[in-house]
Amino acid sequence: MRALLFAFVLLFALPLRAEEIVLGLSSDQVSIDTNFDGSEILIFGAVKRDAPTPDEPRLQVIVTVAGPSEPVTVRRKEKRFGIWVNVDAVEVDQAPSFYAVSTSTVLGLSLSETEDQRHGVSIPRAVRSVGAPMNITDSESFSQALIRIKSASNQYQLNEGTVSVDEQTLFRTAIKLPAALTEGDYKTRIFLTRGGDVVAKYETSIFVRKVGMERWLFRLSRENAFLYGLMSLAIAIAAGWGASAVFTAFRR
Amino acid sequence: MQIYLPIAEVSVNAFLLLGLGGLVGVLSGMFGVGGGFLMTPLLFFIGIPPAVAVATEANQIVASSFSGVLAHFKRKTVDLRMGTVLLIGGLAGAALGVLVFNYLKAQGQVDLLVKLCYVVFLGIIGGLMFLESLNAIRNTKKGKAPPRKKHNWIHGLPFKMRFRVSGLYISVIPPLLVGVAVGILAAIMGVGGGFIMVPAMIYLLGMPTKVVVGTSLFQIIFVTAFTTMLHATTNFTVDIVLAVLLLVGGVIGAQIGARIGVKMKAEQLRILLAMMVLGVCGKLALDLLLQPGELYSLGAAGGH
Numbered sequence: 001m002r003a004l005l006f007a008f009v010l011l012f013a014l015p016l017r018a019e020e021i022v023l024g025l026s027s028d029q030v031s032i033d034t035n036f037d038g039s040e041i042l043i044f045g046a047v048k049r050d051a052p053t054p055d056e057p058r059l060q061v062i063v064t065v066a067g068p069s070e071p072v073t074v075r076r077k078e079k080r081f082g083i084w085v086n087v088d089a090v091e092v093d094q095a096p097s098f099y100a101v102s103t104s105t106v107l108g109l110s111l112s113e114t115e116d117q118r119h120g121v122s123i124p125r126a127v128r129s130v131g132a133p134m135n136i137t138d139s140e141s142f143s144q145a146l147i148r149i150k151s152a153s154n155q156y157q158l159n160e161g162t163v164s165v166d167e168q169t170l171f172r173t174a175i176k177l178p179a180a181l182t183e184g185d186y187k188t189r190i191f192l193t194r195g196g197d198v199v200a201k202y203e204t205s206i207f208v209r210k211v212g213m214e215r216w217l218f219r220l221s222r223e224n225a226f227l228y229g230l231m232s233l234a235i236a237i238a239a240g241w242g243a244s245a246v247f248t249a250f251r252r
Numbered sequence: 253m254q255i256y257l258p259i260a261e262v263s264v265n266a267f268l269l270l271g272l273g274g275l276v277g278v279l280s281g282m283f284g285v286g287g288g289f290l291m292t293p294l295l296f297f298i299g300i301p302p303a304v305a306v307a308t309e310a311n312q313i314v315a316s317s318f319s320g321v322l323a324h325f326k327r328k329t330v331d332l333r334m335g336t337v338l339l340i341g342g343l344a345g346a347a348l349g350v351l352v353f354n355y356l357k358a359q360g361q362v363d364l365l366v367k368l369c370y371v372v373f374l375g376i377i378g379g380l381m382f383l384e385s386l387n388a389i390r391n392t393k394k395g396k397a398p399p400r401k402k403h404n405w406i407h408g409l410p411f412k413m414r415f416r417v418s419g420l421y422i423s424v425i426p427p428l429l430v431g432v433a434v435g436i437l438a439a440i441m442g443v444g445g446g447f448i449m450v451p452a453m454i455y456l457l458g459m460p461t462k463v464v465v466g467t468s469l470f471q472i473i474f475v476t477a478f479t480t481m482l483h484a485t486t487n488f489t490v491d492i493v494l495a496v497l498l499l500v501g502g503v504i505g506a507q508i509g510a511r512i513g514v515k516m517k518a519e520q521l522r523i524l525l526a527m528m529v530l531g532v533c534g535k536l537a538l539d540l541l542l543q544p545g546e547l548y549s550l551g552a553a554g555g556h
Contacts, residue, residue: 032256033256034255034256034493035254035255035256036254036256036263037254037256037263038263072550072551073550073551074548074549074550074551075548075549075550075551076547076548077544077547077548077549078547079543082541083364083540083541084539084540084541084542084543084544085364085540086364086549142548145546145547145548146548146550148546148548149546149548149549149550150550153299179254179256179262179263180261180262180263180299181261182261183261210258213258214256214258215258217258217259217492217493218258218259221258221259221484221488221490221492222488225484225485225488226481226484226485228484228490228492229480229481229483229484229485229490230481231492232311232480232484232490232492232495233311233314233477233480233481235315235492235495235496235499236311236312236314236315236318236480236495236499237314237315237318239315239319239496239499239500239503240314240315240316240317240318240319240320240322240499240503240506241318241319241322242503243319243503243504243506243507244318244319244322244323244503244507247323247507248326
């Protein structure tokens with residue numbers, strides 16, 4: 001009897017868990033060189049399963065890419081004595097420098113509110129704001145402003161319906177990385193959902209690195225700041241002198 | 253052609269930066285101003301982070317001032333003696349200004365003070381200069397000789413020194429005080445201070461306009477070189493690639509500017525500078541008075 005019950009549980013429970021993600025990336029490294037002008041990463045994969053594909057509810061795929069997080073101060077202007085000045089400021093504890101969510105259908109349909117809260121998938125959930133000063137009652141509008149400003153510059157993207165899913169097994173999407181990209185490990189997550197519940201999750205990282213001259217200059221500016229400063233001045237003086245010499249030569 | 257800036261971490265159009273540098277360079281060579289007060293807002297506008305814009309701008313001004321001052325040296329329109337006296341005062345003032353700035357920062361609202369400072373100073377300086385040079389132009393048209401230099405209390409001060417290039421024999425105290433005052437303001441407002449220094453030299457010290465431009469550029473080189481080193485070693489915000497793009501345009505512009513400046517009449521030069529100062533003042537005033545499109549702004553944490 002117990003064995004029968006076990007078999008029963010296995011039969012109904014496993015199909016929900018027994019879906020696994022096999023992932024491919026067009027490249028797991030983005031190199032920032034002098035000509036860097038944004039990049040596109042192809043994320044594709046397949047669903048591996050032990051049991052036959054359940055028909056309902058349909059499989060949905062959500063892909064998120066998040067840049068390194070940093071605290072950001074959001075300031076708000078108000079009119080005081082007839083002029084507009086910064087009055088209130090709220091520090092948002094963790095805001096990713098870049099965040100993209102791509103889904104196979106409307107995000108609200110493929111992910112329930114509780115699962116969103118647990119995994120922090122949607123943009124408002126990915127931006128974490130904990131402590132606002134006592135005198136600010138509407139700290140929510142500060143995080144909204146952050147998202148609005150970052151979305152306007154394509155740093156935050158919600159791309160609904162851009163993940164294509166074939167036969168509930170193969171999926172692929174392309175994520176556009178903007179030209180203004182900071183260095184770091186970009187955490188990439190893939191969620192498989194059915195009826196709003198996450199049935200499988202896969203995490204990997206895309207490494208964004210400066211290379212060549214960009215890398216050399218950046219390191220020099222941090223590790224040998226004095227030399228870097230002198231070098232900047234030397235270039236400035238040399239350029240100033242050079243232009244003067246060229247112009248004098250022209251006049252002769 | 254897009255170029256990725258290693259420190260600013262943004263990608264920008266190289267030709268746009270060359271053009272901007274050239275434009276500001278012309279002004280620099282013509283008027284003896286560094287141009288930081290014009291360039292910095294322009295860099296903000298094309299998406300360079302403010303901290304990087306301010307620091308890199310200082311480095312670019314070193315180049316365009318150096319280029320400009322060489323052109324003025326050839327015309328013997330640099331008063332080295334006066335420049336050195338102003339510079340000594342200026343560096344002392346800048347050190348004092350940093351203290352004042354930090355004190356104000358602790359009290360909060362330093363941004364507002366800086367902007368109000370700008371509007372008030374630019375408004376007064378620009379307005380006075382505009383009226384004065386307008387009168388000068390009218391007088392020359394009517395054929396009236398410009399009024400003779402009057403002797404006043406300044407000439408009674410001790411420690412007199414002869415400034416041959418400027419044709420002055422005055423006490424070193426007024427130039428030192430002017431240097432200190434400009435140094436303080438420059439440190440608070442985060443600029444080289446050329447646009448305050450130039451009118452101060454013309455009206456307070458009575459230096460001839462032609463000499464003023466070269467002398468101002470001479471002392472700006474040192475102030476901005478000092479600022480560049482300070483930013484590079486403490487904030488790591490000098491972007492050398494951005495600086496090179498700006499200064500290639502800047503040094504060429506400065507040469508052209510210095511040549512235009514020499515061909516122009518002193519009153520015309522002054523009235524143009526006055527108009528430019530008033531224009532910047534007007535823009536800043538509008539920013540404070542009109543409701544901005546986006547009330548919120550983002551900044552690095554901890555910087556309030």
